[in-house]
Amino acid sequence: MTSILEHPRGAEPGKPGDRKEFSFTNKTRLSNTAEGKGRDGARYGRTGVIHTPHGDIHTPAFVPVATQAAMKAVLPESIKDLGAQCMLSNAFHLYERPGADVLDEAGGLGKFMNWDKPTFTDSGGFQVLSLGAGFKKTLAMDVTGMKSDDVIAAGKERMAFVDEDGVTFKSPLNGSKHRFSAEISMGIQHKLGADIMFAFDELTTLMNTRRYQEESVERTFRWAKRCVAEHKRLTEERVGKPYQALYGVVQGANYEDLRRHAAEQIASLDFDGVGIGGAIEKRIIGDTCAWICDAMPENRPRHVLGIAAVDDIFACVENGGDTFDCVAPARCGRNGAIFTRHGRYNVKRAEFKHDQRPLEEGCDCYTCTHYSRMYVDHLLRASEMNGFTLATIHNERFFVKLLDDIRASIDGGYFEEFRDETLAHYYENGSKG
Numbered sequence: 356m357t358s359i360l361e362h363p364r365g366a367e368p369g370k371p372g373d374r375k376e377f378s379f380t381n382k383t384r385l386s387n388t389a390e391g392k393g394r395d396g397a398r399y400g401r402t403g404v405i406h407t408p409h410g411d412i413h414t415p416a417f418v419p420v421a422t423q424a425a426m427k428a429v430l431p432e433s434i435k436d437l438g439a440q441c442m443l444s445n446a447f448h449l450y451e452r453p454g455a456d457v458l459d460e461a462g463g464l465g466k467f468m469n470w471d472k473p474t475f476t477d478s479g480g481f482q483v484l485s486l487g488a489g490f491k492k493t494l495a496m497d498v499t500g501m502k503s504d505d506v507i508a509a510g511k512e513r514m515a516f517v518d519e520d521g522v523t524f525k526s527p528l529n530g531s532k533h534r535f536s537a538e539i540s541m542g543i544q545h546k547l548g549a550d551i552m553f554a555f556d557e558l559t560t561l562m563n564t565r566r567y568q569e570e571s572v573e574r575t576f577r578w579a580k581r582c583v584a585e586h587k588r589l590t591e592e593r594v595g596k597p598y599q600a601l602y603g604v605v606q607g608a609n610y611e612d613l614r615r616h617a618a619e620q621i622a623s624l625d626f627d628g629v630g631i632g633g634a635i636e637k638r639i640i641g642d643t644c645a646w647i648c649d650a651m652p653e654n655r656p657r658h659v660l661g662i663a664a665v666d667d668i669f670a671c672v673e674n675g676g677d678t679f680d681c682v683a684p685a686r687c688g689r690n691g692a693i694f695t696r697h698g699r700y701n702v703k704r705a706e707f708k709h710d711q712r713p714l715e716e717g718c719d720c721y722t723c724t725h726y727s728r729m730y731v732d733h734l735l736r737a738s739e740m741n742g743f744t745l746a747t748i749h750n751e752r753f754f755v756k757l758l759d760d761i762r763a764s765i766d767g768g769y770f771e772e773f774r775d776e777t778l779a780h781y782y783e784n785g786s787k788g
């Protein structure tokens with residue numbers, strides 16, 4: 356058997372990557388209803404398969420985040436064992452350290468981190484732009500009473516400045532000055548070599564004014580056109596590599612007209628898929644997906660960037676999201692927060708010190724089939740790395756399985772029942788997130 360890591364599909368010596376090796380196959384679509392948020396009651400939720408040079412992704416799918424080409428405390432072998440189909444890394448962090456050339460020398464992100472399945476990199480725009488305001492890395496924002504283009508988190512120095520051509524910023528690692536633009540981001544992401552990349556976009560916050568959002572959407576469109584052109588040039592130039600797919604990102608904050616306009620702009624360009632990005636208020640997260648899908652061709656996969664909560668996942672799946680990345684399972688797990696079908700709890704609470712049950716009864720993950728709450732509680736209190744490992748494995752499995760179960764429910768024709776039952780159980784104890 357040939358290894359897909361050594362011989363990705365569509366990579367021939369001396370030739371540009373074969374674009375036919377990236378495609379999306381529709382399987383089951385949710386039926387339209389009177390409450391459907393899309394045009395004429397459309398519900399864009401669906402199952403399908405994203406075909407990439409490093410294998411297939413059955414969607415809807417959860418995408419674990421390996422920010423610096425690593426999931427903290429968990430080897431890729433374990434991520435594979437818990438059923439993940441793909442991973443997402445961060446172009447900005449890998450550009451800063453170890454540098455895109457290092458991953459290029461290694462044969463790309465997958466080979467570098469010994470992961471033989473599909474990979475994603477984000478454009479770096481999110482990290483670069485969030486330096487601008489010093490915001491927390493969250494998309495769900497409380498906007499009450501705030502409206503300003505200059506809001507900076509207290510005690511934070513503004514570290515990024517946007518102009519027509521790109522962004523200038525100071526490295527959070529060592530304070531050195533750097534520049535990101537459409538062309539620079541494409542150059543970095545081609546060297547990183549992920550199967551799926553994102554166009555460089557401007558991230559705004561819900562605190563920016565309407566006028567600024569309008570300007571930003573137009574600027575992101577101009578950058579998107581430059582990304583497509585540079586991506587085509589690099590694909591032709593870098594022969595012998597597998598084709599890397601490029602997704603355009605739709606911004607527009609919480610304005611319906613801006614989101615629709617931005618979606619039409621992105622749909623008009625020769626992208627392979629779409630990223631639903633930027634700040635979105637939780638209450639309209641499903642609507643936002645539907646507005647964007649109204650403009651998108653069905654054959655382009657849709658990635659929802661940086662999702663945070665179980666109910667948001669259901670809303671986004673129902674309205675057309677195919678893949679979802681989220682740092683919460685790992686980040687929360689390291690703090691002792693455990694995701695279960697009956698909500699989230701903290702395993703470091705005193706009551707679990709003598710609890711011999713697994714983190715979640717009935718869970719099939721490696722942690723739950725081998726270890727107890729009392730042990731994980733001890734490890735986390737003692738700051739033992741194994742505690743991070745065990746908690747992360749369980750939480751990642753929770754989200755991977757959630758999306759697997761949602762997929763089965765769409766194919767099986769019982770999505771609504773599954774959604775209602777899952778959300779009722781998950782939030783029955785007042786769980787957040």
Ligand SMILES: [Zn+2]
Binds near residue numbers: 749752
């Ligand atoms: Zn488990």
